[in-house]
Amino acid sequence: MTHLLYTYLTNENNDSFFADAQNNFSEEFINKISKYKRWEDAKATVLGRLLLAYGLKHFYDYDLEQLKMRYSKDKKPYLEDSTIQFNISHSKELIVCAITSLGEIGVDVEKINELNIDDFKGQFSSLEYRRMHNSKNVLESFYHHWTQKEAIVKAHGSGLNIPLNSFEINNNNAIIENKQYFLKEIVLNSQYKCNVATQNILSDNVMELTGLTSKLLTDFGSSNSLKSFR
Ligand SMILES: CC(C)(COP(=O)(O)OP(=O)(O)OC[C@H]1O[C@@H](n2cnc3c(N)ncnc32)[C@H](O)[C@@H]1OP(=O)(O)O)[C@@H](O)C(=O)NCCC(=O)NCCS
Structure with a gap:
């Protein structure tokens, strides 16, 4: 659990x-x-x-x-x-x-604040960046991607010593140094984005x-x- x-x-x-x-x-x-x-x-x-x-x-x-x-x-x-x-x-x-x-875990929460996402372009792969730009709410999508990436590096334990652009997230999972991490968005408050990364897939009934x-x-x-x- x-x-x-x-x-x-x-x-x-x-x-x-x-x-x-x-x-x-x-x-x-x-x-x-x-x-x-x-x-x-x-x-x-x-x-x-x-x-x-x-x-x-x-x-x-x-x-x-x-x-x-x-x-x-x-x-x-x-x-x-x-x-x-x-x-x-x-x-x-x-x-x-x-x-x-159930193994390694990382969590990241960020309050959604106005910012220019182009300032963070270098932190994302071109596919991730396109996905954010094409979404209905670009700012929310930025914070979603950002907390996903931070949750993964926190589960891995290296923190920001692993560059955020060194791995790509696809279908809510990513691989760092041969280790796979799964992501789950947690909705606690509409003003925040929160993501959890684990070594095992989290379904609703185990969180x-x-x-x-x-x-x-x-x-x-x-x-x-x-x-x-x-
Ligand atoms: C871990 C890191 C990604 C935190 O990101 P953040 O968005 O600023 O902060 P968050 O609130 O999400 O997380 C902070 C918590 O993460 C935890 N944490 C600290 N280092 C961590 C690491 N390497 N991996 C996972 N979790 C870590 C701590 O519990 C910390 O909270 P606490 O100080 O109250 O105990 C970032 O600070 C980092 O990369 N640190 C490690 C490398 C380092 O020390 N760099 C020095 C920077 S100059």
Whole structure:
């Protein structure tokens, strides 16, 4: 089973939110988020970890105190000694966390903002670029393609160290370094595009969506040990 958990950023109760985070998370994690200049980035990063903790506990019966969170050389966070994989993404107010027991996973969310897609032409194959230009809503199509590509490089784990134009997406799948990834669009909000990439085809009945409030996540964080989160 694969789960996608999501929440929205608000500026409510920021003081108590960060005070709770300071008590509940590891010193290493608090040092990391204290370097962010914008409270939005710090809060979104904490909310991403809270979504992960909630999902692991509720859907995978995971013992959070035993959790060993590590980072790959390309900075992808993962769980050591576990078959469960996850990935987090945030854009503006929306934060998502995908968790699965079915192999590698990557997720990307982006808020749709006006831009000139020609500025990004070099990131796409000529077929992908034509497809975007020929679509009814070019901007939405751009964000669809962009989040597809980012979800794939995040599932693979190399992040932007793999050029987005080095692979082509066809029929919702792509191959990078002999590994095939499947894509699924997740519709959470009409102002955002969200795509998930996995090593296995996701059909509707194996992807469960769970929306959680920041209040519920904060309460959850206060009543669970999150010291192993980094
Ligand atoms: C991973 C990457 C594609 C993120 O894209 P983005 O759209 O800016 O950000 P998103 O919100 O979608 O994702 C951020 C999350 O991805 C995860 N992540 C970080 N590196 C990752 C990687 N290599 N692969 C997969 N996921 C990664 C983290 O959980 C991060 O959230 P957190 O910091 O709150 O934990 C991009 O930052 C990247 O390529 N990083 C790796 C290479 C690198 O470090 N480059 C330095 C740039 S100068």
